[in-house]
Amino acid sequence: MGKTVTTYLIDGDPKGTQYAFISNKICQMFVVPRSNLAYLNTQEKLQKPAFYILLGEDEATKPQAYISETENFRERVKDHDSKKAFWQKALIFVSKDADMTKADVQYLEHKAIADAKKANAFVLSDNKQTPKAPNLPEYQQDSINEFFEDVKFLASFIGCSIFEVSQPKAEHIFYTKGRGCDARGFYSSNGFTVLKGSVIAKSAVPSLKWSDKRNNLVSEYTIIEGDKLVMTSDKTFASPSTAADFCIGSSNNGWLVWKDKDGNTLDSVYRTQLE
Numbered sequence: 001m002g003k004t005v006t007t008y009l010i011d012g013d014p015k016g017t018q019y020a021f022i023s024n025k026i027c028q029m030f031v032v033p034r035s036n037l038a039y040l041n042t043q044e045k046l047q048k049p050a051f052y053i054l055l056g057e058d059e060a061t062k063p064q065a066y067i068s069e070t071e072n073f074r075e076r077v078k079d080h081d082s083k084k085a086f087w088q089k090a091l092i093f094v095s096k097d098a099d100m101t102k103a104d105v106q107y108l109e110h111k112a113i114a115d116a117k118k119a120n121a122f123v124l125s126d127n128k129q130t131p132k133a134p135n136l137p138e139y140q141q142d143s144i145n146e147f148f149e150d151v152k153f154l155a156s157f158i159g160c161s162i163f164e165v166s167q168p169k170a171e172h173i174f175y176t177k178g179r180g181c182d183a184r185g186f187y188s189s190n191g192f193t194v195l196k197g198s199v200i201a202k203s204a205v206p207s208l209k210w211s212d213k214r215n216n217l218v219s220e221y222t223i224i225e226g227d228k229l230v231m232t233s234d235k236t237f238a239s240p241s242t243a244a245d246f247c248i249g250s251s252n253n254g255w256l257v258w259k260d261k262d263g264n265t266l267d268s269v270y271r272t273q274l275e
Contacts, residue, residue, distance in 0.1 A: 005157055010039065020154055021096060027150035030092040031158060037081065040074040047074045049100045051093045051108040051151070055122075055160060056086035062220035065122040065162055067112045069105035084126075091160065093151050103134040104144055110134075111148045115163045120196075120233035122162050123220075161190070161236065174258035174266055176244055179205075180228075183247040185258070187266060192243040192254065193236040199228045201249035214246055240266055 003022055010017040017036050021028040030046060032039055040046050050073045057063040064086045070076035073092050080087070093108070094100065110133040116124060136144065152163045172186045173195075183198035194200075200222060204211040222229045237243040240254025248257070255267035 003153070005154070011036075020157065022150055022153065025150050026095045026097045027147050027154065028094055028096045029151070029154040029158075030094070031089060032092065033089045034081070034087060037077060040077065043074075045094045046092055047072050048094065049102055049105045051100075051105045051112065053091045053112070053155070053160075053162065054080060054084065054087035055089050055091065055162075057088065061216050063122050065116065065124060066126050067109060067116060067124065068127075069102075069109040071102060091155060091158075093147075093154075095147075103136055104140070104147075106131070106134045107136055107141070107144050108148055108151065111145070112151070112163070115152070119161070119163055119165050121164065172260075174260050176247060176252075176257045176259070178248045178257070179250065181247045181249070183231075185243060187240060187258075187270060191236045191238045192240040192258070193234050194231060194243050194247060196231050196233050198231045198247065200231065200247045202229055204249035208245065208250055210245070211249075214249070217246060 005020055005022055007018060007020040010019070015033075017030075017032055017039050019028060019030045028045075030043070049069070049071050051069050052067075052073055054066040054068075055063065056065070066080075066084065066087065068076075073090075077090065110131050113124070113127050113130045116122060116127070117130065155162060156164060173184055174186065175182075175184045177183075179201040181199060181201045183194055183200060185192055185194040185198070187193075200218070204214050208214065217235070218229065221231055221233060221235050223232050224230075235246075237246065240258055241252060242254070244252040244254040244257050255271065256265050258266040260269065
């Protein structure tokens, strides 16, 4: 089923301050860069109970996030601005209609931290514990659960994968081996996702130009099991070749080295669709 999302760019910059909402839904998301916190002074909605996520994304490491709730985001963020160095932008979720209650946003915080830990796509250093859910009437839980589904959709809409758990179809799994690597993954509109449990090469060849960045990613996304480096969570790369380079530790044409269980290359499965 299709959805209509309305997005308004406050300053005309697609990476700047903006808000978005789904037609016929009450969830509204504000995206506010740390460089433009003055915008909060213009929005009365952001001075009331809200659920929010602080994001710090660095392509060389696993991204970081902080998930919480507040009765007044404008006031709460002053503390975050002085004490938390990692974040670059805030996602703030409010209701377009009636104001949410303190219990509503606490319930959203509970749901969000639990789901983000399950996805394991972001480092949640300051969310080590999942808070208990507040007592809400059953009808209100249903309403906030629906609201949270819209939160996840809107976060994904702007490219934030904090809640996304990969669920590839078996026939779309591709594999690659080489230099001790034994990895699997799938291709989608987001890029190529290397799946949790994949074994990757312990080291990179000297000619790999981004070996330092690879080393950072290895430290963030793998653990040593016996004599192998094993992925502890999924990781999506912009292209199949970058994914292959990471797994094998050398330069590769990902369209050719990723093959399905029948030996078909990624190239033959996807690119030939245009022929």
